[in-house]
Amino acid sequence: MELEFFSAAFLSALFTIILIDLVLAGDNALIIGLVARNLPKDTQNRVIFWGTFGAIAIRAAMAILVVYILAVPGFMLGGGLALVWIARKLLTPDSDTEASHLAKAPAATFAAAVRTIVIADAVMGVDNVLAIGGAAHGSILLIVLGLAISVPIIVWGSQLVIKLVDRFPSIILLGGAVLAWTAYSMIVREPLLMAWFEAHTATKLILAILIFSISLGPWYSERLSENMKPLVVLLPALLVWMLGFEVAASVWKVQVDYLLAREQGEYMLEGLRWLGWLPLAAAFLWLREQVVKRNARSARA
Amino acid sequence: MRLIDRSPRAANAVWTVSPGGELFVASVVICMILASFGDAVDPAWIGEAGLEVALFDLGGEFSVLAMRHWHLLQLLLGGAALAVGITVLRIGGTTFFKALRPAPSGGVEKVPIKL
Numbered sequence: 001m002e003l004e005f006f007s008a009a010f011l012s013a014l015f016t017i018i019l020i021d022l023v024l025a026g027d028n029a030l031i032i033g034l035v036a037r038n039l040p041k042d043t044q045n046r047v048i049f050w051g052t053f054g055a056i057a058i059r060a061a062m063a064i065l066v067v068y069i070l071a072v073p074g075f076m077l078g079g080g081l082a083l084v085w086i087a088r089k090l091l092t093p094d095s096d097t098e099a100s101h102l103a104k105a106p107a108a109t110f111a112a113a114v115r116t117i118v119i120a121d122a123v124m125g126v127d128n129v130l131a132i133g134g135a136a137h138g139s140i141l142l143i144v145l146g147l148a149i150s151v152p153i154i155v156w157g158s159q160l161v162i163k164l165v166d167r168f169p170s171i172i173l174l175g176g177a178v179l180a181w182t183a184y185s186m187i188v189r190e191p192l193l194m195a196w197f198e199a200h201t202a203t204k205l206i207l208a209i210l211i212f213s214i215s216l217g218p219w220y221s222e223r224l225s226e227n228m229k230p231l232v233v234l235l236p237a238l239l240v241w242m243l244g245f246e247v248a249a250s251v252w253k254v255q256v257d258y259l260l261a262r263e264q265g266e267y268m269l270e271g272l273r274w275l276g277w278l279p280l281a282a283a284f285l286w287l288r289e290q291v292v293k294r295n296a297r298s299a300r301a
Numbered sequence: 302m303r304l305i306d307r308s309p310r311a312a313n314a315v316w317t318v319s320p321g322g323e324l325f326v327a328s329v330v331i332c333m334i335l336a337s338f339g340d341a342v343d344p345a346w347i348g349e350a351g352l353e354v355a356l357f358d359l360g361g362e363f364s365v366l367a368m369r370h371w372h373l374l375q376l377l378l379g380g381a382a383l384a385v386g387i388t389v390l391r392i393g394g395t396t397f398f399k400a401l402r403p404a405p406s407g408g409v410e411k412v413p414i415k416l
Contacts, residue, residue, distance in 0.1 A: 012372030025304040093313040094306075124302075154304065161304055165311035170322025172305060172314035177330050178373065184337060201341050208337030212330060219315045 010142070016135040016178055017146030022161055023090060023175030024131060025154040026124035028055060028117070035113045035120075043110050050110075051117035056151050058122050059129065063143045066133030073191045079130050080186035086127045087179035087215035090172065131179055134186040173219060180215035184208050196250060203246050210239040230288055234281055241280075245273045324387060329380030332368070336376065339369035 004010060028051075036047040070076050136142040153161060165171050188197055188204060197204055213236045221232040248254060255266045305311040318326075371379065 008374060009372050012374045016373050023303075023305060027302045027304045027307060030302055030307075091315055093315055158304055158307075162308050162311070165305050165314075166308040168322060169310050169314035169318045170326050172311055173318055173323065173326040174329065177326055177333065180330075181333050181373070181376075184333075188340075203341070205334075205338050205341035208334055208341075212334060216330065222315045 005141075010139075013135055013137055013139070013142050014145055014149075016182065017132045017142060018150045019171075019175055019178055020131045020135060020182070021128060021146060021150035021154065023165075023172055024086070024125075024128040025150075025158075025161065026121055026128070027158070028052065028121060028155060029158055031117055031120045031124075035116045038108070039110070039113060043113075047110060047113045047117070050114045052155055054114055054118040055121035055125075056147070056155070058118050059125050059151070060144070060147055062122065062125065062129045063132055063136075063147065064140055066129050067136060067138055067140060067143065070133050070186075071138065076134075076186050076190040077193065079134055080183040080190070082127075083131055083134060083179050083183035083186065084211055084215050086131065087176045087183065088217060090179065091176040091216065091218040093218070131182060134182045135178075176215060176219070177212075180212050183215065184211045187211070200246055200250070203243060206239050206243055206246075210236055210243065213239065230285055233284065237284075238277055238281075241277045242273070245269075321384075321388075325380060325384045328383035328387065329376055331383060332371070332376045332379040336368040336371050 032048055032051050035051070036044045039047060066079075070079055132143060132146055136146070184207065187193070187207065213232075217232050217236075221229060224231060254269060255261055261267050261270055310317040368379075
């Protein structure tokens with residue numbers, strides 16, 4: 001999709017890219033500090049410059065590459081599903097502390113330090129690049145502009161970013177919501193599924209609620225009472241159940257619309273669609289209760 | 302490690318978010334779901350049902366079907382407007398029901414006149 005320069009759609013996509021860049025930004029300063037801590041002072045300065053330069057260059061190259069990769073049928077769907085997981089991970093409290101192991105050992109030489117910084121940034125930036133690739137709607141200009149605006153903020157204004165998200169943690173929640181929205185638009189734009197979505201327009205709403213219910217699960221589950229917590233699993237499961245019948249209707253050419261049903265089998269299928277999930281939900285609730293009771297017993301013991 | 306993980310408040314945003322910020326983001330999410338609803342409903346079907354007057358003319362730009370083309374900036378503005386509306390309704394409703402609540406029968410200040 002070609003976006004007109006400085007149109008509302010263009011500015012919105014640019015804002016989305018900058019927001020995603022900020023909330024998913026890797027801590028380059030920490031990586032550089034860890035890698036270069038044992039090097040001589042003059043080499044440290046060179047490592048900081050070339051490490052930052054290499055990280056930005058790799059990030060830009062990856063972002064542009066992702067635009068072309070996402071054009072391949074199937075990758076938009078995969079990218080969208082990955083974004084759902086990334087959004088969920090972003091909102092999960094204290095979720096991402098494992099990446100610093102990438103640079104735990106200090107480097108002995110200049111080349112090794114720069115290589116470690118670039119590799120660590122590339123690994124940390126995969127989710128970021130994927131998200132901005134999906135939000136860019138295939139526009140290289142948007143990606144370059146987004147990186148040109150956000151990379152200097154992240155590299156030289158990291159304290160500003162930290163202060164901003166510390167003062168307004170709702171930016172993180174907004175980032176999660178924008179990632180979920182980007183995931184929805186990527187899945188709906190998947191070339192392999194586009195015709196199917198046009199034929200089954202109602203499934204778009206089910207898909208949107210499914211994506212939001214999974215991505216924002218860590219947020220709303222915190223607001224639910226203990227008795228209502230199973231909803232975090234039951235709501236997405238019910239939506240998957242409904243989507244599954246729509247997919248089955250297309251794949252096996254069966255009638256799942258009760259207004260169009262004519263045979264007894266079709267009515268039974270319709271009944272299964274609307275009521276079949278109830279025993280499964282009851283079984284899940286019973287199992288969950290047993291697990292909670294067993295955990296409470298073992299905690300007492 | 303992400304940059305936001307340097308701030309404990311940001312890393313635990315689901316716990317530390319302010320009620321106002323939470324309401325704003327929740328309103329934006331509602332707008333996003335409404336926009337996807339507009340995307341999901343086929344306008345031709347609405348036309349067949351004869352509901353176009355109700356949904357297009359009265360709702361105008363704010364009708365759910367028009368939201369299918371909304372971009373992120375519009376969704377953010379819509380979310381902000383919705384959050385402000387909910388806050389106003391909440392404050393107004395609380396004030397209204399507070400005024401309706403009878404004073405305790407044995408209360409000294411049942412008649413609010415100071416002697």
